[in-house]
Amino acid sequence: MSTINCKGTLIDLSTPKVMGIVNVTPDSFFDGGKLTNSDEIVVQVEKMLQDGATFIDLGGYSSKPGAEFVSETEELNRVVPIVKLLVEKFPDILLSIDTFRSEVAKQTVENGAAIINDISAGLLDEKMLETVAKLQVPYIMMHMKGTPKTMQSLANYDDLLKEMNFYFSERIAKARNFGLNDIIIDPGFGFAKTLEHNYELLHNLELLQFHELPILAGISRKSMIYKTLETSPEDALNGTTFLHAFCLQKGANILRVHDVKEAVECVKLMCRLGN
Secondary structure: OOEEEEOOEEEEOOOOEEEEEEEOOOOOOOOOOOOOOHHHHHHHHHHHHHOOOOEEEEEOOOOOOOOOOOOHHHHHHHHHHHHHHHHHHOOOOOEEEEOOOHHHHHHHHHOOOOEEEEOOOOOOOOOHHHHHHHHOOOEEEEOOOOOOOOHHHHOOOOOHHHHHHHHHHHHHHHHHHOOOOOEEEEOOOOOOOOHHHHHHHHHOHHHHHHHOOOEEEOOOOOHHHHOOOOOOHHHOHHHHHHHHHHHHHOOOOEEEEOOHHHHHHHHHHHHHHHO
């Protein structure tokens, strides 16, 4: 359950790991448009790796609520050259690719990416699960309803955790049928969920351990934090760090974050408490 194989290297997730977020999109909710050239991307990734990130998550399609459509060609043009660049600069880098498209998954892994991170768990591209199984890379599947453009209108549940566990059971079984080995589940904070849903989910996060798979938590600077604190994404680091500690207490194995140094410190302190 706690070990995944990334490009022949076994990563032990029984000690939580940190995944740094790098968006090459003009419209991501926190860092959209900040990285405008390859030099800036290399500098940011180098800092994240120095600060202790185990993984770097690269995205070329914003998945914020109401995000605009990006063509497959545009996504490939944004992401593939950066994958090549980062693998050349940092040969041991473990790159995760944030995409729901099988062709993007295929081309990025062929150019050195190590993980596929799919917000749709294969529901937005029927070829995704089969493609990732053939590529033999770890697969992060997230809970969501609809698409980034429609999801907030679908945030209704009779029993949130029960419906999520049913969803993951079905998607995991489908992935296993294709021969997918290493699966990580992401509850999808903020995806087809209200503020209240997000806190209900966080409070009960350990219920997702039912699947006996690693859990990724992505809450960094999200609206569940800054709206509660009546602030902005830019001022949400303190709230993020506090809730990261709670995620770790509740069984998260990977923290997907904008601020690697602070998240790594959080993991170190939580591990010390646990010893």
